[in-house]
Amino acid sequence: MDLYAELILEHSKRPHGAGLRDPFDAEVHHVNPTCGDEVTLRLDLDGDTVRDVSYDALGCSISRASASVLHELVVGRSVADGLAVHTAMRAMLTSRGTDPGDEDVLGDGVALAGVSRYPARVKCALLSWMAFTDALGRASVPA
């Protein structure tokens, strides 16, 4: 079953960067209404660089793996890069199996390509990404 690639299971069992950490510039809470799963995500920026993304993800293996991949892909990179990765991730996930994902951009995230063939699970994989983008928006608005 290509949905549960070894890499996905790996990330879901030992998620990178899990847990909530201080300090942070923005904290958001997102819910997937179809299943009730939730993610709390904190973003710590250093100027234009994502210093840390910390999170508490209560969800399925796909959503946990995706949060782990998110952490791996965006921490230490620029905000612009982070958004570009989100765009690529979203394109792959909503492609209904037509976009295998670019490993150079998505790294381990390409293992999530199989999700795009299960429309009910796309929201799982996008949950932490939506939260991340939301947090970026909030962090950049001066309080």
Next chain:
Amino acid sequence: MDLYAELILEHSKRPHGAGLRDPFDAEVHHVNPTCGDEVTLRLDLDGDTVRDVSYDALGCSISRASASVLHELVVGRSVADGLAVHTAMRAMLTSRGTDPGDEDVLGDGVALAGVSRYPARVKCALLSWMAFTDALGRASVPA
């Protein structure tokens, strides 16, 4: 078309006892919601006898004919007879073609037997009868 028996057309064109007359013991107003047609009916009792039924019937040929037949059948008879005729009329009209009506009881009313095969028209033929029974009920309640 057996619905419009000659006798029915006759009654609908030259209805017996049409018009509203004084005195009366009860006046009722009934509406057929499916078509919007209305009948105003007055009942004049002499003890247990129906002295007069006068009415203003704004409706189709079936409803006008039925009011005319009603007048013919109940005026000058006892209240109990009037109710019995109503019962026979209703039985015939709701029989879906299985009860041809007893001419001894229903007189010209048996010409309405064809109505029972057209469910949408049964209310037309019953409109004045419902009003009549309603008026009987009201007249017998001491004011």
Next chain:
Amino acid sequence: MTLSSTSAPAADTAAEPFTDAEVAAIRADFPILARTVRDGRPLVYLDSGATSQKPRAVLDAERDFYERHNAAVHRGAHQLAEEATDAYEAARAAVAGFVGAPADEVVFTKNATESLNLVAHAFSSATAYRALGTAEADDRFVLRPGDEVVVTEMEHHANLVPWQELCRRTGATLRWLGVTDDGHLDLADLDRVLSPRTRVLATTHVSNVLGTITPVAELAAAAHRVGALFVLDACQSVPHLPVDLPGLGVDLAAFSGHKMLGPSGVGLLWGRAEVLDAMPPFLTGGSMIETVRMEGSTYAPAPQKFEAGVPMAAQAVGLHAAVDHLTALGADGTGMARVEAHERRLVGRLLDALGELPWVRVLGPAGTAERGAVVSFVVDDVHAHDVGQVLDDDGIAVRVGHHCAWPLHRRFGVAATTRVSFGPYNTVGEVDAVVAGLHRVREVFA
């Protein structure tokens, strides 16, 4: 050509009525048209204004859904649920496209009546939220003392009674535009009736009795000038004319699937995204929520917010086939323009023939350009139900009565009318059959 101006629609020069051969081909897709009624007479169905007949493609689509993809939509992760959800959302996109709207501005309801009630209830719910402080409420939907709701004397009960009931629930006042003797809305009333107190103006696009096409753009502009929302009853336009709802300048519009070759049990509400967002939900329950706690709930964005419970998925899928079918009735997606041309031709022929009968009085505009696909009339000294009955005896199905527009009938001083209404499958011969039938009516009741 879309109807988006106040003037009567110019005949679309490109769209021709169907040829006899084309109509014959269209008819062959509708199984019921082959049946006979009343002792073997061929069915002449002229009651499409009440409900249209359904082509085989619609019945096949519905059946195929049940036989292969049936599952509760938006509620499951298994393959059938995925397929059912995809089919349902594809139907939404198709119906939205049919009226020129984005998919997420279209809400599935059970019929246009529910759609209109949904909108009326948005006002009373928002008003109650505001009064009690129990939830956020958008100002446009909050009624204050003295506020007014405006309809017209031409409305179908579905676009009148919900507004009367709104007034009963809130104390708002109902006002209405009148109708002229020739069957148009009395636009002189606009200035008299509309005022800054007006919070909503609700009118029909095409009268289901008079056939009148109302000047929607002008009405919408008048409503917007006084800060009111404009709600359109598009029940008799969308099935018969090419309609671009967003282009009409209205805020919300309701129509029914069963009148446009679709199944019964599915209706539509279209609303500008921003207006739908501002409205409170109506029916609440499963699938329309965001989070639910015993203490209170939050809701999904529109259109989901308005679709509580397991929806009429198979019917939506059938409606998808119906709009595809309508669109394909003309080359290059000109189906609706051809339907309009065809039905206008039938209306013209009927109006001409009735004009020859001094004992028939037609209600509504004289010309075909200002008319949709219905023609209502009275026969001197013969009640409409008797007219209908004699026609029925000839196998001709028309509608008789007040057609759920009782105040309009009172306005014209008649209790009931006989209404002939067309669909794409009607023929010139069927028009002639009605006229012949009317002569028979005269014979019976002479």
Next chain:
Amino acid sequence: MTLSSTSAPAADTAAEPFTDAEVAAIRADFPILARTVRDGRPLVYLDSGATSQKPRAVLDAERDFYERHNAAVHRGAHQLAEEATDAYEAARAAVAGFVGAPADEVVFTKNATESLNLVAHAFSSATAYRALGTAEADDRFVLRPGDEVVVTEMEHHANLVPWQELCRRTGATLRWLGVTDDGHLDLADLDRVLSPRTRVLATTHVSNVLGTITPVAELAAAAHRVGALFVLDACQSVPHLPVDLPGLGVDLAAFSGHKMLGPSGVGLLWGRAEVLDAMPPFLTGGSMIETVRMEGSTYAPAPQKFEAGVPMAAQAVGLHAAVDHLTALGADGTGMARVEAHERRLVGRLLDALGELPWVRVLGPAGTAERGAVVSFVVDDVHAHDVGQVLDDDGIAVRVGHHCAWPLHRRFGVAATTRVSFGPYNTVGEVDAVVAGLHRVREVFA
């Protein structure tokens, strides 16, 4: 046997589960059960609690209606309209008979969600009428300050959110009965929560998550003791058990056609005649009126009062075929008793098998006698959506998530569960397939 006492229903000695041959014959009537999913695996459909599959007889009845009798019901005098109206009213009588009720106590809605909203809105409309003096209102539906609405923590959102919204519209207070650890309603709460302030108690008959059969008669009596109305959500009982609604002592009950082998798009509200009479209308418009004037309207008696607009006639006709089909699943009309026995056997087998798996925790009552046809559980360390996905890969369709009962899931400290739910067409082999699938789940996520 009908469920009308508070004790768990005694097994009906007369009703036997279906034999393997009988189930095979039943399955042959459901075209979808022959299809394969996910690369050729036979479909194992265990999501009937969300929506049931439809036998050929239902699809045929609907199609026959469209191909031969389709017309707007209650709105025409021509032959098709007569036939359509007859078919629609015959469906009402059949569905009413199926739940032991007279025909005119049954209202057709689009789904149970609409039915429950209709009831909740009766309270807010009556309350508004009374406050504004705009119409008559029956005392039982008028809420006064401090009045309370009571539900349970076990409710489907469809029997919770409409009541929350009622409170938002009126200022009434929502209260609720809790759920015990073993999945029963906490009846100790009855005395604590119900009071003379309670105006309505709304509970489910069978929990769509726990499977729990609630003590309806006891709850109804408690509600009536404090002068409250009792509303039953019968969505998960009517399709699975013989139910005599009037005999249960409740005032109103809602259920859905699509869960009982019927088409989508048709739901039911049953109410005692006298209660329906006392309720204001909900959706208003055509066909529900008595007289309409611009100044105000009066309404037809129930059930018409609650059926505005062209109804889902074809779906009602399909539902008629569905209840006939269910009834005929046992000799002499014992169909539902056999369905109950059959499904109880499947539930028992599944509970036994799950009891053997230390890494599976079942929610709800331990015994089958207190249960309807659903079993929900959690697999240690594996999220329900992952469980469902692996089962789906085996062709097994179950439901995962909160099943529109989010507060109940919170009560048990879980975000989501996996739910297996049965219909008459399920087999013992399908139960075993689930259990095998769960072992595969463990392998994948070990």
